Amino acid sequence: MFIIKGLILTGFISLVTAHAGHHHHEERGQVPLSSGPVEMPVTFNRPVLEKDVYVPAFAGISTFAHLPYLQCWEEGAKEEYDIAVVGAPYDIGVTFRTGARFGPSGIREGSKRIKGYNTELGINPFKSWAKAVDCGDIPFEPFDSQHAMAQIEDYTKYILSRPKLDTLSAMNGGIPRLITLGGDHTILLPVLRAMSNAHGRPLSVIHFDSHLDTWSPEIYNVKAKASKYNHGNPLYHASKEGLTTNGTSLHVGIRSSLYDKDDITRDEALGFKMIKANDIFTLGVEGISQRIKDILGPTQDTLVYLSIDIDVIDPSMAPATGTPETGGFLTREMRYILRSLEDYNIVGMDVVEVAPAYDTQAQLTTFLAADLIYEVMSMMVKYGENNLIVS
Ligand SMILES: *[C@@H]1O[C@H](CO)[C@@H](O)[C@H](O)[C@H]1NC(C)=O
Numbered sequence: 001m002f003i004i005k006g007l008i009l010t011g012f013i014s015l016v017t018a019h020a021g022h023h024h025h026e027e028r029g030q031v032p033l034s035s036g037p038v039e040m041p042v043t044f045n046r047p048v049l050e051k052d053v054y055v056p057a058f059a060g061i062s063t064f065a066h067l068p069y070l071q072c073w074e075e076g077a078k079e080e081y082d083i084a085v086v087g088a089p090y091d092i093g094v095t096f097r098t099g100a101r102f103g104p105s106g107i108r109e110g111s112k113r114i115k116g117y118n119t120e121l122g123i124n125p126f127k128s129w130a131k132a133v134d135c136g137d138i139p140f141e142p143f144d145s146q147h148a149m150a151q152i153e154d155y156t157k158y159i160l161s162r163p164k165l166d167t168l169s170a171m172n173g174g175i176p177r178l179i180t181l182g183g184d185h186t187i188l189l190p191v192l193r194a195m196s197n198a199h200g201r202p203l204s205v206i207h208f209d210s211h212l213d214t215w216s217p218e219i220y221n222v223k224a225k226a227s228k229y230n231h232g233n234p235l236y237h238a239s240k241e242g243l244t245t246n247g248t249s250l251h252v253g254i255r256s257s258l259y260d261k262d263d264i265t266r267d268e269a270l271g272f273k274m275i276k277a278n279d280i281f282t283l284g285v286e287g288i289s290q291r292i293k294d295i296l297g298p299t300q301d302t303l304v305y306l307s308i309d310i311d312v313i314d315p316s317m318a319p320a321t322g323t324p325e326t327g328g329f330l331t332r333e334m335r336y337i338l339r340s341l342e343d344y345n346i347v348g349m350d351v352v353e354v355a356p357a358y359d360t361q362a363q364l365t366t367f368l369a370a371d372l373i374y375e376v377m378s379m380m381v382k383y384g385e386n387n388l389i390v391s
Contacts, residue, residue, distance in 0.1 A: 057113045063134035064107070064181070065114035065126070065374070072135035073158045082130040083380060084159050085179045085373075087137035088152050091355075092145050093186030093230040097322040099355030103369075104137050104181040106320070106356030110366025111373070118378040120339055125374070125381040129388075130177075132377065135159060145186070145226045153190035156180070160198040171387065172303075172347055175199060177380050179373055182352030184322065185213055188234035188307050195305060195348050196243040203347065204302050205249040206292060207235060208334070209309035210277065210325035211256045214239070214267045219259070231322075231353070239270035246271035248302070250295045252288070252337070253277045253312035256325045277312075277328055285333050289340035299343045306338075306349040306376060310369055320358040320365035331368055335375055342379045345387075349376045 055066070063069050064085040071077065072084060087104025094100065117124040125132070140151035160175050175198050180191050196202055207213065215233040222228060229237065238244045251267075255277040258264070267274065273295045275288055283291060296302055311321045314328035329337075351369045359365045 057115070060112075062105070062108040062112065064179075065111045065370070067132050067134040070133040070135055072133070072162065073155055077162075079133075080131065080162065081133040081176055082384075083132035083177045083179065083377065084135050084162075085132065085181065086135040086156070086159060087181045088140075088183040088187045088191070088350075089137055090140065090142065090148055090152060090183040090187050091322075092142055092148065092184075094184045094322050095230065095232055097355060097358065099357045100182055100184040100322060100353055101142070102356045103183055103352070103354035106354055106359070106366040107181045107351065107369045107373070108134075109356075110363055110368075111370035113367075114370050114374045118374070120335075121342060121375070121378045121382055123378050123382045123385065125378045128381045129384060130381045145229060149186065149190045149229060152187055153193050156191055156194035157197060160194060171384060172199070172345070175347070177346070178348040179377065180348070180350040180352075181369075181373075182350055182354065185209075185231040185234055185307075185309055185352045186229060187352060188213075188350065189229065189237050191348070191350060192234070192238045192243040192305065193241070199303055199347065201303065202243055202245045203249075203305040204245045204296055205235070205238070205305045205307060206296070206341070207249070207251045207272075207307045207309075208253050208312040209251060209307075210253055210311045210328055211309070211323065212251055212254060212258070212263060212267050212272075212274075213309075214263075214270050214272065215259075216266055219266070235272065236270060239272070244271060247273070248295060248297055249273070250275060250292065252292065253329055255327050256323075280329065280333065285336045286340075289337050292337070292341065296344065299345070302344060304341070304344045304346045306341075306346055308349065308351045308372055309353045310351060310365060311353055313368060318365045318368055319360060320355050321353045322355050323353075331371070334372065338372065338375045339379065342382055344379075345383055346376060346380055349373070 060066055070079055089101040089104050091098055091100035138152050138155040140148040142148060213234055214236040216236055217228040250273040252275045254274055275291055310318050311324055312328055313334055315324035317331050351372055354365055354369045356366055
């Protein structure tokens with residue numbers, strides 16, 4: 001026992017002394033432990049510690065696009081931001097595959113290469129007037145759907161109410177722009193409640209999806225109160241609650257089968273227009289972009305909210321989702337259509353229904369979700385730059 005202990009101690013001391021540049025011998029078992037502190041030489045290479053050195057895309061703790069993490073709902077926090085990215089990992093409202101609760105973490109993983117200059121839009125959203133932060137994920141209890149929805153609504157309201165001291169604070173009444181990472185599509189309802197509340201008016205919603213998401217709970221005859229809110233009907237409730245504009249909100253990419261053809265009549269009565277996925281054959285991407293703008297109307301005074309269900313993209317390119325529908329847009333078509341909306345004041349967006357467990361090993365879906373957010377974030381920043389309000 002003594003010998004083993006002595007050997008270990010001798011080994012340790014000889015390591016220390018070798019580093020300190022001393023080469024005298026300690027006798028085994030007679031180590032003078034109290035002979036004062038051993039001085040370690042300071043041999044760091046100072047330039048290595050300089051800030052802003054190159055950080056590889058694959059390194060670091062995953063926030064969206066390596067944005068700084070800010071605990072946005074901390075009491076008394078004073079830090080401002082212009083764009084808040086926040087996760088809402090709620091997936092207890094799905095009708096088919098579960099798993100969108102891992103959407104926020106998956107999208108953050110998929111965003112690691114997002115940075116720099118957006119060539120098509122001609123702007124670098126990370127070097128601009130806008131301060132963007134990642135607020136992390138909204139804390140909520142994933143057991144009671146209505147309670148969880150209320151928590152998402154309240155936290156979102158809090159994020160939107162945070163003060164903003166930017167020179168552009170006059171824009172949108174100083175309300176930061178919001179980017180929500182879903183979660184299933186149920187989250188659109190609490191998010192729209194918070195957004196409409198903050199802006200004091202209904203928003204023009206552009207809803208990219210293969211499904212209408214305006215299922216009427218009356219028609220589907222659900223029994224439980226909580227069943228009235230699910231990922232198939234956020235826009236039904238949003239319209240009924242006056243959160244969406246009538247006639248200037250729309251769906252883009254629709255192609256799923258319906259309960260019956262009256263689904264379309266009911267959808268129109270809620271104030272939505274529809275652009276189908278197949279319209280791309282007759283209109284082309286340019287024609288679809290134009291049709292969206294015709295429905296939205298003039299850019300002035302239109303507040304746009306973009307809700308992107310990842311299943312709007314063909315499942316060959318976005319397999320990681322709960323209710324895939326074949327026959328969807330390609331990624332390049334989607335990105336083109338999005339960028340065509342750069343003249344609009346996009347006050348908020350979400351990407352929902354990303355369920356990473358069904359992704360390919362190549363992370364196709366989460367890369368795509370991150371890229372779509374990058375396009376919209378670039379547009380938000382460019383809009384601010386083009387409409388700069390100097391106070
Ligand atoms: C939207 O406007 C149309 C035409 O004025 C009206 O018939 C319809 O009831 C309105 N819908 C909603 C949801 O307000």
